Amino acid sequence: MEKLQLGIVEYINCWPVHYGVDYKKIDINADITAGPPAELNEMFLRGEIDITPISAIEYARNFDDCYILPDLAIASDGPVGSLFLFSELEIEELNGKVVALPKDSRTTVALLKILLKRYYQVDVEYITCEQDLDHMLDVADAALLIGDPALDGYVENLNSNLNITDLGRAWKGFTGLKMVYAIWVIRKEFAEKNPELVDEISDKLLKSKKLGLQEFELLADRAAKEMDIPREIALRYFESLRYDFNESYQEGVMKYFTDAYELELVEEKPELNIWGEGNERG
Ligand SMILES: C=C(O[C@@H]1C=C(C(=O)O)C=C[C@H]1O)C(=O)O
DSSP, rough: OEEEEEESSGGGGGHHHHHHHHSSSSSOEEEEEEEEEEHEEEEEEETTTOOOOEHHHHHHGGGEEEEEEEEEEEESSSOOOSSEESSSSSSOOOTTTTTETTTTOOHHHHHHHIIIIIOOOOOOEEEOSSSSSHHHHHHSSSSEEEEHHHHHHHHHHTTSSSSEEHHHHHHHHOOOOOOOEEEEEEHHHHHHHHHHHHHHHHHHHHHHHHHHOOHHHHHHHHHHHHHHOOOOHHHHHHHHOOOOHHHHHHHHHHHHHHHHTTTTSSSOOOOOBBTTTTSSSS
């Protein structure tokens, strides 16, 4: 069998889940590809990687072709700390204005569209850009950033006049629900050919996450050094992110999928095909 190809989002949000692997406490025999979410989504859908975090909305668009690995996610219960809309105007004043979207994101782009149209009830025009806040705000009235660039943008603008809206906080405020941005998936065909391997990797990633959840202090030190952001912000970030995909997270993401379906951002409301939940092992 060919070596397993494993994807990983290149942002620090994945550090807790990958802690055990990165710090050689858990041994996974795989080639690891790190990239921004949109790129990983495409590689996975082209069959170039076997297991990866995928943008939740891309799961909804391709659910027939994948299984979800149990209890792994990039999620939040309220503020997320790295999905921000930056704007001089208040969100309620954005009607008829231009919003710049990051080309690296899929889930958050759809989440912003849902929040603006359905909940804030403003109609805007969208353009898609590289994640460069200065450029985005030159060409648009508001800019969405995700991941490490969003954390950087937040730190740099803490004392600026810009309004900074956390999309996880907004989602929770309007719906009362948790939100899931990415889940780990396996291609169905691969899983059905290699069920023991999938069980093994699923187990190892869960163990890796369990270890990582105990190491936020160490990860915050590392983030402060590597990203040059205040340690307290990095620590608060790891503490506010959630990595679980239990029923309450599933409820949040299904509400998001329903909203996305009603706004025609996805063609179908997906089922959650979770590996090991009686759907594939007989
Ligand atoms: C919380 C985040 O979650 C993510 C957002 C994603 C998206 O918008 O498609 C995909 C993967 C995660 O990296 C983040 O990137 O900041």
